[in-house]
Amino acid sequence: xxxxxGVGKAWARFRFYLGNPMQRPSxxxxxxxxxxxSRVEGPVEVPxxxxxxxxxxLQTPMNLVMPLKFPQVAFRGQLGKMLFDxxxxxxxxxxxxxxxxxxxxxxxxxxLCMFSIFDGDxxxxxxxxxxxxxxxxxxxxxxxxxxxxxxxxxxxxxxxxWVRRHDALQMPELATDVTSDLVALRRRTLVLLHQNPNVQxxxxxxxxxxxxxxxxxxxxxxx
Amino acid sequence: xxxxxxxxLRAYGDRYRAVRHLVLTVDDRFAARRALGLMVDGDRSTPxxxxxxxxxxxxxxxxxxxxxxxFAGLAAFGVPAASLDTFPPEFRDGMAARASRLGDxxxxxxxxxxxxxxxxxxxxxxxxxxxxxxxxxxxxxEEVMAAAGGRAFSRLSDETFDGEVLYDPVTRRRLVHFGYxxxxxxxxxxxxxxxxxxxxxxxxxxxxxxxxxxPSAIPHVSWNVPQPKVLxxxxxxxxxRVLGQDVAGFEGFLAAVExxxxxxxxxxxxxxxxxxxxxxxxxxxxxxxxxxxxxxxVHLNDFDYxxxxxxxxxxxxxxxxRRTNPRGxxxxxxxxxxxxxxxxRGIPYGPRWDPGDxxxxxxxxxxxxxxxxxxxxxxxEAMQYDWINLGFQDPRITGTNDPLLGANDPATSSFTWPRQxxxxxxxxxxxxxxxxxxxxxxxxxxxxAMRWIAAQTE
Numbered sequence: 001x002x003x004x005x006g007v008g009k010a011w012a013r014f015r016f017y018l019g020n021p022m023q024r025p026s027x028x029x030x031x032x033x034x035x036x037x038s039r040v041e042g043p044v045e046v047p048x049x050x051x052x053x054x055x056x057x058l059q060t061p062m063n064l065v066m067p068l069k070f071p072q073v074a075f076r077g078q079l080g081k082m083l084f085d086x087x088x089x090x091x092x093x094x095x096x097x098x099x100x101x102x103x104x105x106x107x108x109x110x111x112l113c114m115f116s117i118f119d120g121d122x123x124x125x126x127x128x129x130x131x132x133x134x135x136x137x138x139x140x141x142x143x144x145x146x147x148x149x150x151x152x153x154x155x156x157x158x159x160x161x162w163v164r165r166h167d168a169l170q171m172p173e174l175a176t177d178v179t180s181d182l183v184a185l186r187r188r189t190l191v192l193l194h195q196n197p198n199v200q201x202x203x204x205x206x207x208x209x210x211x212x213x214x215x216x217x218x219x220x221x222x223x
Numbered sequence: 224x225x226x227x228x229x230x231x232l233r234a235y236g237d238r239y240r241a242v243r244h245l246v247l248t249v250d251d252r253f254a255a256r257r258a259l260g261l262m263v264d265g266d267r268s269t270p271x272x273x274x275x276x277x278x279x280x281x282x283x284x285x286x287x288x289x290x291x292x293x294f295a296g297l298a299a300f301g302v303p304a305a306s307l308d309t310f311p312p313e314f315r316d317g318m319a320a321r322a323s324r325l326g327d328x329x330x331x332x333x334x335x336x337x338x339x340x341x342x343x344x345x346x347x348x349x350x351x352x353x354x355x356x357x358x359x360x361x362x363x364x365e366e367v368m369a370a371a372g373g374r375a376f377s378r379l380s381d382e383t384f385d386g387e388v389l390y391d392p393v394t395r396r397r398l399v400h401f402g403y404x405x406x407x408x409x410x411x412x413x414x415x416x417x418x419x420x421x422x423x424x425x426x427x428x429x430x431x432x433x434x435x436x437x438p439s440a441i442p443h444v445s446w447n448v449p450q451p452k453v454l455x456x457x458x459x460x461x462x463x464r465v466l467g468q469d470v471a472g473f474e475g476f477l478a479a480v481e482x483x484x485x486x487x488x489x490x491x492x493x494x495x496x497x498x499x500x501x502x503x504x505x506x507x508x509x510x511x512x513x514x515x516x517x518x519x520x521v522h523l524n525d526f527d528y529x530x531x532x533x534x535x536x537x538x539x540x541x542x543x544x545r546r547t548n549p550r551g552x553x554x555x556x557x558x559x560x561x562x563x564x565x566x567x568r569g570i571p572y573g574p575r576w577d578p579g580d581x582x583x584x585x586x587x588x589x590x591x592x593x594x595x596x597x598x599x600x601x602x603x604e605a606m607q608y609d610w611i612n613l614g615f616q617d618p619r620i621t622g623t624n625d626p627l628l629g630a631n632d633p634a635t636s637s638f639t640w641p642r643q644x645x646x647x648x649x650x651x652x653x654x655x656x657x658x659x660x661x662x663x664x665x666x667x668x669x670x671x672a673m674r675w676i677a678a679q680t681e
Contacts, residue, residue, distance in 0.1 A: 051323060052328060052630055057609070098557050098558075099555060099556060099615065120609050120613075121608055127605075128556060128559065130444060135443065155447070156446065211555070213615075214621055217619070
């Protein structure tokens with residue numbers, strides 16, 4: 001998700017926290033202060049890092065959060081039908097991408113979410129799935145706010161950029177990925193959270209360090 | 224072909240034995256545009272850019288000229304920001320910024336690049352001159368630098384990127400310093416190449432593999448064409464690489480394998496590459512005797528891994544040519560068998576390796592490589608990132624790197640050599656044999672695009 005309006009988010013939190021008197025003084029003050037820091041210090045960038053270590057390139061999460069155009073149940077029903085109609089194409093397509101551990105579509109509070117775990121490079125993953133389920137994503141774009149330009153197969157870079165902006169922030173595992181100034185770590189972390197309402201806070205891996213193909217090969221179920 | 228720069232769809236040919244890559248920075252934008260205009264439409268007082276339809280051995284042409292622009296170079300020529308924004312992100316970033324994806328770390332890191340290529344923001348043009356002889360190249364290089372009164376460009380370093388074709392004295396095949404025949408396998412394009420001239424079990428490729436503005440090799444996917452159309456159409460991207468080759472280290476490793484396992488050096492070299500050094504593929508000639516008897520130069524690419532060798536007993540799955548071109552073999556990324564292919568144009572630099580010649584033993588040598596494609600990210604980077612390194616295309620090689628090109632470290636490197644009726648032999652402890660000494664992402668515009676760039680007024 002893109003950075004939210006500082007003033008708008010601060011006001012939303014102000015109203016939210018007014019409902020909880022026990023938290024009111026510190027949280028309210030903290031939220032206002034964070035909004036101020038965010039304005040003064042500018043964005044905190046967390047680069048996607050490339051690494052040559054195999055373990056750094058396996059089981060990477062993507063948490064795509066796509067706000068729906070309309071919240072009504074009938075609209076969600078149409079979305080569900082469209083996804084149902086595309087099921088075969090999506091499943092076959094993701095199987096052909098070959099690097100996907102799982103991918104699931106959820107509707108959460110007015111957002112269509114595609115949560116997945118994949119091996120390899122983020123951009124490569126998006127590009128590969130454009131190649132195999134791009135047409136399904138063209139259909140999805142009709143249901144989301146501020147969609148990527150379609151057809152995505154003819155707008156590859158724009159679509160990758162759109163996905164990147166709608167991929168929930170994954171909190172860095174290393175403090176130095178937030179800031180090299182460790183004195184400012186807490187402040188910068190709050191600014192980061194302020195700018196990214198959708199965040200993946202952590203992840204558990206039951207079989208770390210293995211690709212989906214290695215697992216399938218080991219199980220003898222074909223890869 | 225008339226609008227496309229030469230050496231893209233068709234190679235210049237063996238007559239052009241010498242090459243120089245000039246790494247230039249623009250000193251005077253207006254003079255640079257004038258010089259560029261003369262290179263496209265001049266009166267031959269300035270060398271002209273070679274187009275794809277020029278007969279390679281046309282009388283009077285003992286040289287060929289290509290011009291590649293970096294992203295900073297296009298900006299230096301005054302290409303408007305609105306156009307610059309339409310170039311793909313990886314090109315805008317530049318090769319140095321993508322170093323970790325490419326395996327350019329440690330000794331290959333951009334900070335150590337030579338010949339001015341470390342000054343990434345000042346690298347604006349890579350002008351490539353091929354000539355019949357070194358003096359042909361020298362003469363054209365002088366004329367390029369003198370264009371538009373000599374004020375247009377300057378070189379970023381006194382170090383030159385000069386290369387010269389190496390030939391096998393017996394077979395007359397082109398070689399790289401490691402001793403392998405080179406340039407054997409290239410994509411063949413529909414409506415450009417005669418399929419019967421070089422039979423290959425792979426289907427012909429669409430020109431969109433290398434040229435912008437045409438359907439790509441991936442159904443329903445077309446790469447963005449930089450705008451305006453005249454700028455992007457018929458252009459191509461190039462990964463220019465200066466790749467140092469540690470021949471002594473490579474030969475030392477072959478000798479170590481021979482000493483430890485009793486395996487013939489040439490067999491080990493063939494297993495690491497997937498071809499014998501003569502160029503004959505293991506898939507067609509699994510034994511040295513068969514390779515020796517193989518005389519059919521036309522069919523050097525007429526094979527696949529689909530039938531008969533799924534486990535790599537003949538050609539190991541991790542062998543260089545199988546990693547970089549799995550052909551029809553089953554791979555993890557099932558949609559990518561042919562989508563990552565690219566054109567390779569390379570000429571060695573440095574003296575031929577001779578272990579008995581103390582004067583040249585430690586002289587730098589390697590390959591001046593151009594890797595041409597329509598999408599640097601989807602082709603060059605994807606191949607470099609998770610096929611050459613990481614080995615994601617097959618679970619049996621995942622976690623290993625290409626034995627010849629990969630970013631190997633003796634502490635972790637391994638190469639699996641499957642054997643019929645025996646446990647696979649795993650070779651370990653080999654170093655990185657190819658080190659990146661420099662590089663740049665460039666855009667090779669069409670000739671009309673260069674006219675358009677030369678006509679900018681900003």
